Amino acid sequence: MSGPVERERQSQTTASTELLAQQARGRSSTQAPQFQTSPVERGKQLQRRREVHRGSLLVANFASAFESLWANRLRSLLTTIGVVIGVAAVIAAMTLTQGASVLIQARLSVLGTNTLLIVPGAATSSGAFSSLGSQQSLTQGDADALASIPHVVQVSPVLSLGAQVIYGSQNWNTRIQGVYPGYQQIQGWEIASGRWLNAHDELAGLPVAVLGQVVANSLFGPSGTNPVGQTIRIGTQMFRVVGVLQPKGSFGAFTQDDVVFVPFTAAVIRLKNTGYVDQIQVLVDKAEHVDAVQRAADATLLKRHRISAGSPADFQIRNANQLLQTAQQATQTLTLLLVGIAGISLTVGGIGIMNIMLVSVTERTREIGVRMAVGARRRDIRNQFLIEALTLSSLGGILGIILGLLVGWLMTTNFGVPFVPQPLSILLAFGVSALVGITFGFYPAVRAARLDPIIALRTE
Amino acid sequence: MSDREVQLVQGNEQSIPVTQRRPPIVLVRNLTKVYRLGETSVPALRGVSLTVGAGEFVAIMGPSGSGKTTFMNLLGCLDRPTSGDYWLVGRKVSQMTPDELADVRNRRIGFVFQGFHLLARSTALQNVALPLMYAGLSRAEQERRARRALELVGLGSRLHHRPSQLSGGQQQRVAIARALVNNPALLLADEPTGNLDSRTSIEIMAILQALNARGLTIVLVTHEADIAAYAHRRILFRDGQIVCDEPVTATRSAQEELLQFYQASPTSSDGYRALPAEKER
Known part of the structure; x- marks a missing residue:
């Protein structure tokens, strides 16, 4: 308690001594005291004090984000669906293709890398090819x-x-x-x-x-x-x-x-x-x-x-390695396709998040004004809304991972493919969903931070 | 003076800095503010100079459009003047960056608004702790000081109530606690009784007078002459200038008026003190 008071006294004392010094120099045109330290020095002091308990502000931001999302839980849930579907698609696809490729590899390794397979070529009839092996040769x-x-x-x-x-x-x-x-x-x-x-x-x-x-x-x-x-x-x-x-x-x-x-x-x-x-x-x-x-x-x-x-x-010779490569190419193509679909879904989900964050900023304009009046800096406001967007998209990511694993498990069980969840792709999916939140939450957050406190306070 | 008020004065002596024989809290020289609306420029303030010493209780009055709100925004460091200088407790704030102003608002100024402006989803304690959060205090320290501030305004038993669970008077007390919690040098009250009935208005004014009695500098903006009569000094704005600056000759005492209320109808309320224990709504 004595800390701030002590500081208060010090700054007042320095200010008044400065005033005396000024008067002594005969510069009494303005009777006002000058703050003695340079703006840079002052900025450093503020910075130092601010950084002491950044953690508590961060925790409070997360708490307030959860509170605000919970207050509009239906809206939040609907907003995250885009991200949920995107992430679930990636996870389910990865699980399925991983399972399939594990199986294919296992089968081809049974076949052995030392084996050659010779099949007849495709039959041609008036220049048109039929399927491979249709020819009798x-x-x-x-x-x-x-x-x-x-x-x-x-x-x-x-x-x-x-x-x-x-x-x-x-x-x-x-x-x-x-x-x-x-x-x-x-x-x-x-x-x-x-x-x-x-x-x-x-x-x-x-x-x-x-x-x-x-x-x-x-x-x-x-x-x-x-x-x-x-x-x-x-x-x-x-x-x-x-x-x-x-x-x-x-x-x-x-x-x-x-x-x-x-x-x-x-x-x-x-x-x-x-x-x-x-x-x-x-x-x-x-x-x-x-x-x-x-x-x-x-x-x-x-x-x-x-x-x-x-x-x-009129024939083709293949070895197991070639078959393996073909199989891998097929799964890679499939994975790429699904990742593309997921990318589109995540983009749409991100735009949904941006949209709802813009609504949230408008709805809470007065709250932003109050926060600014009691000392929130622009970056505090910006971070608050960024964290809210991040929380929203991360929750979508977590829901998507759960849903994706469930769908992947159902599909692999159905197709008799081993269920091989990939920790790396799960981590990646979570990271991507968080990134979506930050990317698409940035513009609304900056808009909130740029509000004029006077106008914000006057908003009903 | 009631027991409770004695407690109020003694219990929080340290939290309000001793400001005797110090530089003025507010020192304003030739302050102007011009708003630009497209092509035309509208002067809202035309050269205002004012000194508010430590421990003063100033009421700013004036019709709408007189510039008193603009002046209030400048005093509160919510806005920057077009020209002129403003020193707050010896620090020149008129040229500061937005972030520096945010810090000044956080540490030096407490706001009390007409519409209370509490965060609806937060409890009284969280609302009061808000400035401390931005000041970067630890959570434990935040809660300790917010609790003390709420106890000071007589809401020690309403710490975890949300604004919707509190009466208008109680909400304004929470707002006052929030304004006090960071030990400001200046309390700015913008029509603090505008949304309250006359009885609750007197209660709020009693709290402000009690705080002023302990040395807190208060600048109050109001358009009601009888509210301004609780202050010690009255400043009248017209057309962006100060046209009248005079001491209030017969300052009303909210404390005494509350006592009269109580004597007139002893059963109607248990509160005639500055910080009455309010009934459950």
């Missing part, structure tokens, strides 16, 4: 020719067809794949019971089959019979089940385990009479040899298909 002979390339460990042609599989009263529509015994190693399939296809099966074209987990469950689950040794019907042909595979997992509606493998020869003879194959898979011994093997395979196939240099090839 690859043969079993092509596959066998690739086996002699150095560093190639395994090669398998794949013949795919859809068919109905029947056991007893149970039936199931599934994908049948005719493959070489080496396919197990290429794809990393593991046996749950029984055995995989062997060389004898292949050579003799025996009607034997290895079932994926889904097919085994569908056909044999109801009766509880052990599938191994049982005879099933694929289309019109009878096949004996020799093994059941370990599950590999699923991606949403698509599951890898909904499949039946049969010897390639058996598939050609009994199920799909064709000279062409749907794809050829090649396993290379080491990752660093993949590129060399790819070039060699390309040359071999071009030669076998008698395609001269410069002409378009």
Whole structure:
């Protein structure tokens, strides 16, 4: 208490001594005392005193912001919706694409970085391209020719067809794949019971089959019979089940385990009479040899298909890395798109905040006048309204994060994608929403700070 | 003098600076203010000079358009003069920047307005603490001093009431507490009784007189002659100039009038003192 009084006395004393000094110098034209310190010095003194408890002013600003937002809670909520939607969109999109890319990476790493996939090119009909793989160009002979390339460990042609599989009263529509015994190693399939296809099966074209987990469950689950040794019907042909595979997992509606493998020869003879194959898979011994093997395979196939240099090839060779890149590009494009949408939503939300802050400044003109009259500086008023805008947009951000995570969780659960919330993107979304508040709250805050206290006080 | 008033004087002796034999609180020389309305310029003040010494109680009167409001705004450091000089307690404030003026308003001047001008959403305590918040005091110190100021004006039991829960007289007391809380050198009251009935007006004037008795310098703007009669000095404005500056010969005592009110109808109110304990509304 004595502090201010003491200061008061000091300044008065200095002022009166100054007055005496002036009179002594004969400058009595103005009898008024002069303040002795320079304006700069004075400014520093004020600054020092002001900074002592800035924190309490900041806390009070936040408290008053919450109070004012709560007093107009419906209006505040409606205002934040733009920001809420923007942030929720980003968070939900990030969660979904992150989950998808984690899954894709996991799947492709199972496929292995050492694998080459060769598919027929797109068929052309009078110059118009159909979809990739529609052309019939690859043969079993092509596959066998690739086996002699150095560093190639395994090669398998794949013949795919859809068919109905029947056991007893149970039936199931599934994908049948005719493959070489080496396919197990290429794809990393593991046996749950029984055995995989062997060389004898292949050579003799025996009607034997290895079932994926889904097919085994569908056909044999109801009766509880052990599938191994049982005879099933694929289309019109009878096949004996020799093994059941370990599950590999699923991606949403698509599951890898909904499949039946049969010897390639058996598939050609009994199920799909064709000279062409749907794809050829090649396993290379080491990752660093993949590129060399790819070039060699390309040359071999071009030669076998008698395609001269410069002409378009009738096949495509892909490796897992390329597939990974394609998948990542797809998710990146999707992310970019969603971020764009979020940007638009946040801008609209920001304009909403600016709008409501302008209304708030107009409504509270007299309050601003009162605050100025009792000593608020312009920047105090400006900060008060900036903090209010910041609070508004940050609350929108928090609501948006909660909503986005909820939507993301629902979507990932629905699509069977892992739910991987990204702390960084959540932090980023919060930061962006705060930035929106500051950016769009600045103009209203500056307008409030520039009010003339006299006019503000007179406003009703 | 009632017990309560003795308390008032003794309890807050330190909070009002001793201003005897000091430079004048207000020293104004040739102050002019010209408003520009498009092409034309309207002179609101045409060379006003005035000295208000420490401990004075001055009433400024004048018809509307006489320049008294403009003068009040300049005294309150809410505005800057077109020309002329103004020293407030020895500091030349007429050339200060807006931020410096804000600081002067914060520390040297207390305002009491006709319309109370309290923040509707804040409690009495928060309203009174507002100047201390901008002065950069700690929260604890803010609350301690705001509480004392409210107790001083007899609202110690209404600390957490909002303006809407208080009577007009109580609201004006909160405003007075807010004006006093930063130990100002000058209290500016702009029609402080304009929105109050005559009985409450006398109560408010009694508080102002009690504060003045302890040395607080008060400048009061009013258009009511009987309110101006509570002051010790009367200044009359006309056409932007001071036309009359005279001592009030028969100063009314709000304290005594309250006592008469009380004696006339003892049951109507328990308050005849400067700081009556008001009833719950």
